[in-house]
Amino acid sequence: MTNSEKYDGAFCRALGVAERDLLALKYGSVAAWDSAGHMILVAEIEDTFRISLTVAEIMKFNSYAEGRQILEKYGVKLD
Amino acid sequence: MLRLEGKFAVLEEISPKYFQPVIEWRNDKSLNRFLNQPFELTPELERRWYEEVYLRDETQCLLIILDKATATPLGTKGWTDFDAEKRQCISGRLLFGNEKFARHPAFTEGILLAYDYTFARADVQYSHVVEENFKSAEHIKKFGFVENTGEVQYPAELLVNGMRQREYFCTREMYLAARKKFERFFDRR
Numbered sequence: 001m002t003n004s005e006k007y008d009g010a011f012c013r014a015l016g017v018a019e020r021d022l023l024a025l026k027y028g029s030v031a032a033w034d035s036a037g038h039m040i041l042v043a044e045i046e047d048t049f050r051i052s053l054t055v056a057e058i059m060k061f062n063s064y065a066e067g068r069q070i071l072e073k074y075g076v077k078l079d
Numbered sequence: 080m081l082r083l084e085g086k087f088a089v090l091e092e093i094s095p096k097y098f099q100p101v102i103e104w105r106n107d108k109s110l111n112r113f114l115n116q117p118f119e120l121t122p123e124l125e126r127r128w129y130e131e132v133y134l135r136d137e138t139q140c141l142l143i144i145l146d147k148a149t150a151t152p153l154g155t156k157g158w159t160d161f162d163a164e165k166r167q168c169i170s171g172r173l174l175f176g177n178e179k180f181a182r183h184p185a186f187t188e189g190i191l192l193a194y195d196y197t198f199a200r201a202d203v204q205y206s207h208v209v210e211e212n213f214k215s216a217e218h219i220k221k222f223g224f225v226e227n228t229g230e231v232q233y234p235a236e237l238l239v240n241g242m243r244q245r246e247y248f249c250t251r252e253m254y255l256a257a258r259k260k261f262e263r264f265f266d267r268r
Contacts, residue, residue, distance in 0.1 A: 027182060031217035035175065036190070038182045043263035052267065059182045
């Protein structure tokens with residue numbers, strides 16, 4: 001499984017969204033991604049890639065696209 | 080005065096030093112659409128409510144959620160109608176006032192701290208959500224609440240200021256099961 005597939009899977013599991021909706025996904029754009037859903041999503045991504053985000057990164061993480069950029073800082077290459 | 084402390088959040092009971100942010104949040108049109116407040120809240124009204132109602136009523140509690148690191152007020156959480164005999168209360172008074180902290184862990188941890196405290200004293204909690212307030216309904220479901228399709232416990236809450244509300248409930252067991260989703264995040268920090 002590629003890192004992109006793992007990243008997408010984390011979103012789908014945490015928020016219950018369909019893969020086809022991921023590209024445009026932003027914080028608050030679906031009911032599942034609210035302040036509480038954000039904690040569930042961050043935990044899912046941290047478990048998937050065995051990392052621990054800082055509070056600043058957690059607050060900055062406001063979209064599917066932004067999350068990819070944050071992961072790159074941890075050396076996770078998303079193809 | 081009740082004070083609850085977590086890793087990211089501190090909850091302090093309402094006191095005059097928090098009147099200003101609470102008044103600002105409760106009068107903010109983008110925040111108060113579904114609140115039971117058909118009037119402009121003034122410092123005088125808040126002071127009178129606090130002194131003449133709140134301090135004399137042990138069945139309700141209003142907590143201010145603060146970011147522990149900066150002591151920034153983020154919002155409110157609380158309960159009313161606490162019945163020690165029936166071991167139940169109405170959970171609510173959730174107001175997310177500080178948009179800059181939308182994704183900060185303190186807000187969700189603050190809610191968990193409040194539920195941990197109340198579920199140590201109550202077996203079941205009820206919540207009332209305006210029918211059109213889908214975001215709030217989805218939010219409380221993440222903490223274990225489900226719509227009450229049985230006997231309504233608080234009929235007077237079903238129509239407030241012309242707004243129809245639905246009753247939700249959550250038992251301690253339902254909350255503890257839902258809480259596990261958040262433990263993955265908070266336990267490792």
